[in-house]
Amino acid sequence: xxxxxxxxxxxxxxxxxxxxxxxxxxxxxxxxxxxxxxxxxxxxxxxxxxxxxxxxxxxxxxxxxxxxxxxxxxxxxxxxxxxxxxxxxxxxxxxxxxxxxxxxxxxxxxxxxxxxxxxxxxxxxxxxxxxxxxxxxxxxxxxxxxxxxxxxxxxxxxxxxxxxxxxxxxxxxxxxxxxxxxxxxxxxxxxxxxxxxxxxxxxxxxxxxxxxxxxxxxxxxxxxxxxxxxxxxxxxxxxxxxxxxxxxxxxxxxxxxxxxxxxxxxxxxxxxxxxxxxxxxxxxxxxxxxxxxxxxxxxxxxxxxxxxxxxxxxxxxxxxx
Numbered sequence: 001x002x003x004x005x006x007x008x009x010x011x012x013x014x015x016x017x018x019x020x021x022x023x024x025x026x027x028x029x030x031x032x033x034x035x036x037x038x039x040x041x042x043x044x045x046x047x048x049x050x051x052x053x054x055x056x057x058x059x060x061x062x063x064x065x066x067x068x069x070x071x072x073x074x075x076x077x078x079x080x081x082x083x084x085x086x087x088x089x090x091x092x093x094x095x096x097x098x099x100x101x102x103x104x105x106x107x108x109x110x111x112x113x114x115x116x117x118x119x120x121x122x123x124x125x126x127x128x129x130x131x132x133x134x135x136x137x138x139x140x141x142x143x144x145x146x147x148x149x150x151x152x153x154x155x156x157x158x159x160x161x162x163x164x165x166x167x168x169x170x171x172x173x174x175x176x177x178x179x180x181x182x183x184x185x186x187x188x189x190x191x192x193x194x195x196x197x198x199x200x201x202x203x204x205x206x207x208x209x210x211x212x213x214x215x216x217x218x219x220x221x222x223x224x225x226x227x228x229x230x231x232x233x234x235x236x237x238x239x240x241x242x243x244x245x246x247x248x249x250x251x252x253x254x255x256x257x258x259x260x261x262x263x264x265x266x267x268x269x270x271x272x273x274x275x276x277x278x279x280x281x282x283x284x285x286x287x288x289x290x291x292x293x294x295x296x297x298x299x300x301x302x303x304x305x306x307x308x309x310x311x312x313x314x315x316x317x318x319x320x321x
Contacts, residue, residue, distance in 0.1 A: 011119070024115065034135045038137060041134040044070075059104065064188075069192075070131070072193070076207045077141045078204075079141065085116070085118045086118075089127040090124070142204055147224075147294050151206075152268065152269055154288050155266050155289055156286050162183070179243045197265065199284050200267060204273075209266075210262045215300060216260075227298065228295045230295060235290060236253055238289055
């Protein structure tokens with residue numbers, strides 16, 4: 001099977017163009033149609049075998065995650081998806097693997113309304129590079145540099161389960177079969193919070209997706225905005241699952257802060273918008289938890305369950321640290 005046959009069989013669906021796509025797969029470039037007056041939001045993520053995913057991962061789960069981590073960036077900006085490209089390096093053209101990967105990829109693509117519009121394939125070590133494109137009205141993007149002193153800090157969903165799943169794979173933790181399946185799903189099939197990101201436009205000041213751990217990704221907001229923050233350990237424990245809390249509060253708190261691979265949203269919003277945040281969460285069916293406050297004094301501080309300053313254990317993921 002040659003390169004173009006591979007593309008035709010597994011990735012060119014010959015479907016009618018999506019509303020935001022004038023021309024998709026099959027030409028030198030895709031042609032997109034952002035709505036009049038919208039800004040184009042673009043993000044790229046690369047997933048490398050052995051660095052971002054295990055060699056044993058189910059290909060359908062990998063297809064899902066490859067797109068999910070990119071859609072999560074759009075969610076963090078409050079952007080609506082338009083389409084994505086896929087650059088895929090494969091050691092060989094394994095038809096069963098490709099069928100599974102494409103199934104997982106397109107299941108999420110269809111659910112998110114984000115069609116594949118082009119890309120590239122080549123032979124090499126397994127590597128996935130996706131670029132996702134979306135649209136957002138001018139002035140409504142949820143940027144990292146917009147947090148203000150006095151803002152509440154919120155997070156969506158639960159934190160730390162993906163890190164727990166990785167630790168089970170490494171042999172550093174044990175779970176029963178049902179619990180392992182739950183945390184493994186959080187690691188391999190994250191849910192991009194697109195609807196919540198859209199609902200937070202005009203409500204939140206700043207946002208980021210939690211890919212490298214809450215402490216690190218909130219730190220990006222703090223640095224970009226020139227502010228600091230205090231987080232509350234008691235509230236953070238409420239963002240963790242019963243599976244993770246079963247490993248003990250200390251570990252649960254550490255994984256919630258620095259675990260990574262959660263692909264939830266951390267965002268800041270004025271105190272006056274608490275009801276609006278609650279309404280956005282209710283409309284989209286996504287739980288949110290208020291976990292701290294933005295402050296004028298630079299730096300990130302964490303208060304323990306007794307309200308005392310505590311040392312931050314571990315650090316956010318860094319590819320070159």
